[in-house]
Amino acid sequence: MNAEPCTYVIFGATGNLSRIKLMPALYHLDVARQLPEGTRILAIGRRPWDQQKWVEEARDMIQAKGDLDENVLQRFSERLYYHQGDIEQEQCYTDLAGLLNRNKNFPKNIAFYLSISPSDFGPVMEFLSKNSLFDEEYGWRRVIIEKPFGYDLDSAQALQKRISQYLTEQQIYRIDHYLGKGMVQNVLVFRFANVMLEPLWNRNYIDHIQFTHSETIGIESRGEYYDSAGALRDMLQSHLLQLLTLMAMEPPVSMEAESLRDEKVKVLKSIRPIPKEAVHGHAFRAQYGKGTINGEKVKSYLQEEHIPATSVTETYAAMKLYIDNWRWRGVPFYLRTGKRMAKAQSTISICFRHPPLQFFRDTQVQCMNPNWVLLGIQPEECIRIEMTVKEPGLEMNTRVSSLDASFRNSDEKTIDAYEDLLLDVLKGDRSLFLRFDEVEHAWRVVEPILQTWAIERDYIATYPAGSWGPEDSRRLFDKEAQSWRSSLIPEGK
Template sequence: MTTDSCTYVIFGATGNLAKLKLIPGFYHLELENKLPDDTRIIAVGRRPWDKQTWTAEVKRFLIEKSGQGLDETIFAKFSARLEYHRGNLDEAECYQALATNVNNQPQFSKNMAFYLAISPGDFSTVIENLSLVALLSEEYGWRRVIIEKPIGYDLESAKALQKRLERHLTEEQIYRIDHYLGKGMVQNVLVFRFANVMLEPLWNRNYIDHIQITHAEDIGIGGRGEYYDGAGAMRDMLQSHLLQLLTLVAMEPPVSMDAEGLRDEKVKVLKSIRPIPKSAVHAHAFRAQYSKGTVKGEKVGGYLDEANIPGDSTTETYAALKVLIDNWRWRGVPFYLRTGKRLAAGQSSISICFRHPPLQFFRDTPVDCMNPNWVLLGIQPEECIRMEMTVKEPGLEMRTRTTSLDASFRNADERQVDAYEDLLLDVMKGDRSLFLRFDEVEYAWRIVDPILQYWATERDYIATYPAGSWGPTESQRLFEKEGQFWRNSLLPDNQ
């Protein structure tokens, strides 16, 4: 795909997302010489700045993020792309002046991408105002709008937002970003599955016992108290990121790797997930909240001690979910998903547990209970593919141990690419394969909505777990077999 030059307009350019992810992402694309010459980046903000002030700010937080100086030649080239447009999102003059500027100045490409790095409550206002000044019209070039999660608060609000977007945009113009899908290791899941034919015959209910998908964080909620208390772990991580990972692991091979082929297969997985009625919520889902504890040797307070959190809050900071996929490949194989704050370590991983081997062959030996094979996909911070196998220990007796085959994902001299770099570039290419189609969003909400509605009626009590632990031991009840357990490490037990 060719990368078109474009005018990138960032609403919310002075916020944390732009500061920590978007501007550094653009700068690294400049370093890699990936930005077409005519690309310009317009920051929209309320602060009384001009281009010079904005450029100085950009330089400051690029240095802060990298912890080192910048290549002055590269930054000079990059800063020439930067513009600052002062205005309030809720004032028509802001959009009229923006339209006049980009339409009359020859340096601005007619291809335009609008990144809404703002509160979801402001999406409709910005899009409606852009439409009023014809900035969403594709008469002279393409126009694309990028929106961040949360995409709705529940199924009904997601549908309502979609209706408002449809008044001014086609589905092809909407890029719903899930930065998790931009991570190199997540994309490697697709390559691992579909480019290695030796695993395909085993990737089904006949050989796989269960699959776990974990996103654990050792940090708390930081300064996001007001947002987080209204969202919780299920909405913040599980409904979006983890269900997306599930679709990549469980999907059938797509007809092709183009956007629609890929997303069609992901939607089929979500549609095949067995609905969880409210009467079965306790058997399929568990929630808890962190209490005070110790993380990395430092004592930390509980969730109720955080700023802007009501003392009687029952918002979950840990959510675990068991889902079953009713299709030919996966029927009877449970998928366990969990996410939590203030856990023992920060890591994201996919753990695939294979069935136990038959033991008749070893019945007259000391080998009585071999560990099952695992395939482990580390997403962050360790990016790896690891296969655990049983081997015989050296010596005269028939004893076994677990060893692992490791596939290095990145060579030592290869740079780690931030997810946003890939996604910003994909917008310019028009590649929507790593962005969400609305039916993906809709069916993900259908899965978790009954759980959230049931939890909303249980306001008197929520289980707790000490900060620095691996979460509540009660979540073990979700497992269907005695030998199933949460996999917390990417290393074998004997290492």
């Protein structure tokens, strides 16, 4: 699939996402010579900047992320343009249409990146459509939308209804940067390119699967947004449910985008609905209190800026799901995410069933640890298989040993998720972007939890900052022997 030259139009180009992710990612694509010849990057912003000022700003954004190659920077700078305009005023779009039609430097293929508030998606698209900027008479038009896509099921459906007045589903690229991470894509390779584990990948051998995304940071300057969203919307409904679909799905017919996404939707459709009266048995929420992180005392969530003293917004959310299909019937899937936790990491932990113990009944081996397959997504990218082995010596004692496969060799650099995804937009490869029915069914999964928590405003559990979350979340587990797996290292090491 070849990338064609295009004009990348970035709304919100002077904002945080552009500064931290988009501009450095586009520059690194240019370093790797992956940006097609003639590609242009047109920034839309309110600030009264000229061309030179925008190039200087872009240079600062890139420099903050590492080394600069002056030759590449010169080539990259020639791609940059700035268009001053207020996205709430129609004049901005009339002038933009005139600029794109008049200036022969801009390729006719256009990708619009909406790095803006979700409440602005609809109005911006309406203005773009009014000014014929979605017409594909002379080249393709694609629109990249950042999450969150809606606030709940109703708002997601309303937003979809509005934007589908202007765009076809093929033109919409709903970005979940988590799916651009190399290790997430490696999950697909791990599962479908290695026949060794496939016969074991089912309810007969797997006891349960855990997904953990923990952060040591708090809410930083996002108080107003975060207090209206919470951990369930921010992470579980999007990133972790996506990981679950990749781990649980059937092998797709091919790696072609629609085949892959069809299988992910089948998983979401197969998740057992949570009845309102069973929410507390399937979900747990909590809020971080005061504590210590990396030796420094940190304040509680309620002491953060822009957080009301009565807030019961969760900074920790966990849930238990079942997938009612032939492969996974009866296997619990545990998902958790939290801020101000003991360690920042994303992991998938697959716990296998205990072997029959009769073979060891006359030995000192009382109870062996189950086998685990561990996938580190970030910051450590690895695959580990834990096995029980006999310790050297005359006694019949065992210990856990792990087979480690690092995803990356020491001389191979990491690639930011946005580099992958921005390039996929140029290629028209939608496999790592979300189709609307995926978004819709993910909202259906969490809707009963959101509705129940919205009513219960009197109390929320707390956990000390710097811990692994609230002890009471253990009540989600089906068996006494199950517990949260927080380390990629075997216990006792």
